[in-house]
Amino acid sequence: MSVRILDVREITQPISSPIRNAYIDFTRMTTSLVAVVTDAVRDGRRVVGYGFNSNGRYGQGGLIRERFAPRILEADPASLLDDAGANLDPDRIWAAMMQNEKPGGHGERSVAVGTIDMAVWDAVAKIAGQPLFRLLAERHGVQADPRVFVYAAGGYYYPGKDFSQLRAEMRSYLDRGYTVVKMKIGGEPIDQDRARIEAVLTEIGSQARLAVDANGRFDLETAIAYAKMLRAYDLFWYEEAGDPLDYQLQAALAEFYPNPMATGENLFSHQDSRNLLRHGGMRPDRDWLQFDCALSYGLCEYQRTLKAVRDAGWSPRRCIPHGGHQMSLNIAAGLGLGGNESYPDLFQPYGGFPDGVRVEDGHITMPDLPGIGFEGKSDLFRVMRALAE
Numbered sequence: 001m002s003v004r005i006l007d008v009r010e011i012t013q014p015i016s017s018p019i020r021n022a023y024i025d026f027t028r029m030t031t032s033l034v035a036v037v038t039d040a041v042r043d044g045r046r047v048v049g050y051g052f053n054s055n056g057r058y059g060q061g062g063l064i065r066e067r068f069a070p071r072i073l074e075a076d077p078a079s080l081l082d083d084a085g086a087n088l089d090p091d092r093i094w095a096a097m098m099q100n101e102k103p104g105g106h107g108e109r110s111v112a113v114g115t116i117d118m119a120v121w122d123a124v125a126k127i128a129g130q131p132l133f134r135l136l137a138e139r140h141g142v143q144a145d146p147r148v149f150v151y152a153a154g155g156y157y158y159p160g161k162d163f164s165q166l167r168a169e170m171r172s173y174l175d176r177g178y179t180v181v182k183m184k185i186g187g188e189p190i191d192q193d194r195a196r197i198e199a200v201l202t203e204i205g206s207q208a209r210l211a212v213d214a215n216g217r218f219d220l221e222t223a224i225a226y227a228k229m230l231r232a233y234d235l236f237w238y239e240e241a242g243d244p245l246d247y248q249l250q251a252a253l254a255e256f257y258p259n260p261m262a263t264g265e266n267l268f269s270h271q272d273s274r275n276l277l278r279h280g281g282m283r284p285d286r287d288w289l290q291f292d293c294a295l296s297y298g299l300c301e302y303q304r305t306l307k308a309v310r311d312a313g314w315s316p317r318r319c320i321p322h323g324g325h326q327m328s329l330n331i332a333a334g335l336g337l338g339g340n341e342s343y344p345d346l347f348q349p350y351g352g353f354p355d356g357v358r359v360e361d362g363h364i365t366m367p368d369l370p371g372i373g374f375e376g377k378s379d380l381f382r383v384m385r386a387l388a389e
């Protein structure tokens, strides 16, 4: 029984809010929602795979419509199937999308491809009748672990937000079961950020740990000044201090910051990730890698990134992807990552978990839903279905 891709649809949707990090605001943020419509039928329904890109980059409608969707639709359908001919082959679809693309310069193209790739994997797992995390574990010959660590990202700057609101936000994450919370830094003078950090630490006490995220804002001097301030606190991590591609800055910073650091959400290929591991002075015994497949050519590429991680002597457990989407939850549960980001109050309906999934002691347990599990999140599935039907 063969499978054909009948259509690849895209719509650009707002995920805007008045929040701001040290680099951008989200007042005009958008995401691309993609549906890969197949002719396969499971449980009496046509199989449609869905994908979207992570927050922080914008919708990719132009690239998807002009280059990547046509390449899939114009390919010989048989060339997109696995050897048995019974399911789609994500790597072959990926290769079809990337034909006539030069290497290097991994930017927005990687977001467009990653978005379609998410939808392809969703379709493949649905056609196989499995949750994606179980399919992945099986393909890699490893044991799936449906229990995944998640942390609550927030603590943004926004107009009129004072310490009491920041504390209340963090308290609400603790009330919802999180044990690690994250806040933004670098958007105000260092003394003001120090006061914000102390306010949050007072609020969370010994109930949770705090991570801070500078969103690539600092030059080396400022990154070091913050390192000296931050190292007095027992933080979960100090994230993206300098420009994502400035590996020398990252390496130099390690001299001033013995505690855990994190970066990688703005590296969009396995080659860029490998360069971070080669030249960024990151320490495999304590630091964290945040590569996000939805921004970086998808899961086909993320598997190559994981190989680069292992080849550099790191454990996949040191990976906690950026983005807060269910795709990375599946990868974490299927391939043994250290966990996943979560934005409890932001970027809805795209982020979060299937309905009924609760955070307990900083972990969620993946339900056994076919594919990525979008059908289990009713607000999200409503927008998805509107695109495909």
Ligand SMILES: O=C([O-])CC(=O)C(=O)O
Residues within 6 Å of the ligand: 021, 055, 056, 153, 213, 215, 265, 322, 323, 341
């Ligand atoms: O504010 C953003 O762009 C999101 C971000 O860095 C994160 O979730 O780590």
Ligand SMILES: [Mg+2]
Residues within 6 Å of the ligand: 213, 215, 239, 240, 265, 322
């Ligand atoms: Mg970040």
